[in-house]
Amino acid sequence: MSITWYDGIVVGVDGSAESLAALAWAARAADLHEARLTVVATYGVPITQDPGIGGLIGEMRDHAYRAAEAARTWLAEHRPGEQDVEVVVMSGDAAYELSRRSRTCGLVVVGRRGLGKFDRMVLGSTSSALAATAPGAVAVVPAGAAPGDPRRIRVGVDRDDEPDVLGAAFAEAAARDCALEVLHVTDNDAISAALPEMDPVAASWREAAKADLADRVARWSEKYPQVACTIVMRRGDPASVLRYGLTPDDLVVVGGRRHQPLIGRMLRSVPDALLRSAPCPVVVVHAHHDAHR
Template sequence: MNNTWYRSVVVGVDGSDESLAALSWATVTADLHGARLAVVAAHPVEVDAEPAAAGLVEEARELAHHAARAARERLHGWRPGGRDIEIRALPGSAARVLAAQSTADDLVVVGRRGLRAFDRALLGSVSSALAAGAPGTIAVVPAGAATDEPRKIRVGVGPVDEPDVLGTAFAEADARGRPLEVLHVTGTDPISSALLDMDPVAASWHEAAAVDLADRLARWSDKYPTVTYTVVIRRGDPIATLLHGLVRNDLLVVGGRSHSAVAGRLLRSVPDSVVRGAPCPVLVVHAHRHPVG
């Protein structure tokens, strides 16, 4: 097990069932990686002198403290990795507060409510904002997802070397003792894909991609020799292919690209779309970590 993969695991709670499920997932993950666990409940700050506004801010502050107490009760004295747990209520919006807790060596965990697709597209969420712009790795645990060990771990890899994405996937597979599926998706146009399949020269894309992936995977296989993995190369829409066949007790790992949450929804970015559509926890890997031994 790589006990230095995460310096700390930070989980946001608001008292909802979804955030408490995220807390359970974060606690297991911190325990597996020997990382510190910090629980954060955010509340807005007072920006208006009007008594009515002050009353709403005070109510939100009380709700944040209640969420922090509920998290403490949920943990029942559990000390992941033998470490004390830090539980705090902090001022500010949830997305801003949690993003401030995220560095290249931290994991930030949030829950995701089961909103309708129309609501998600218009309103976005804390999870979408973090997946789009946080500097470190983000885990999004959707409503209904399993919080115990996953059945399998799937990682989406692109055409260029993404060592932190593969490294995160291998580290999770190693810590959790689960198999890894390495999925590379190429091509989005079914007509062009069909024409390429008719060309014996162009059809060699599968073999070329397999050789490239083999070279990139060799480093991580040597580092984590107990991890078993399979390589799947497919053409099609990246989002639909990444989500295909996933169930609530899987884990998906994808690379992130920094942008605003609104831009992600408008441009249909892969991380934003899989975070909002996956039935299982999703790890979005943003930053390059310091090398781990």
């Protein structure tokens, strides 16, 4: 994955207000990182051989073309100039097609509709399915996220995260000229979670974790000296700690590993929980280990 997205940004649109918000976020990211922007609108093709299905397919195709045209209109009004943009209308499942494109682009962006408590817990969506299965980085922009650049970027890091997680956060903070908060939840490992708060062994373990994190952060700070960065250590449930205090004006960056959408929802992975409840955009940077490809 390119942590500066130079190999392109793809955004999925369906004509909804949420997808136009995702388009605006993606266009801003493409401008900041001088990346090619591709807008994709999809329509499903049912497998059934029912003779009346042709009309339904035509309606879905027309809807996709209207969504693509709405995206062109928005870009013409809000992003004038000679920026490199491609608009594509294609048949297929949105999550699958966007996931496939994430193999060859730097970032895929989608919107997220507001969901009720029950929906967040059990229902699937294009955004959650895409974030769970895409091999590349995914940004999910929820309904109600503030337009424009964030006031703060919060990146959740673990001791075994790949460098791209911190790198992506630093690159975004530098491009968007905002503060960066590096957050590590100490109880995210078995040893720390099993020890009492005041136990000297626990204190030693957490100090070692903080020193290791400070060293990793220092290396990125040398590359991005303009980024104001703070390191925060917290105990607790990782998803709850990462979500605490977030506003629509923030941006969250987390690491992820590919898995099937149903497994991710059942196990309540940290990225999945954030995608369903964070009030701000969330960027999931996937680790590219062979075991997860």
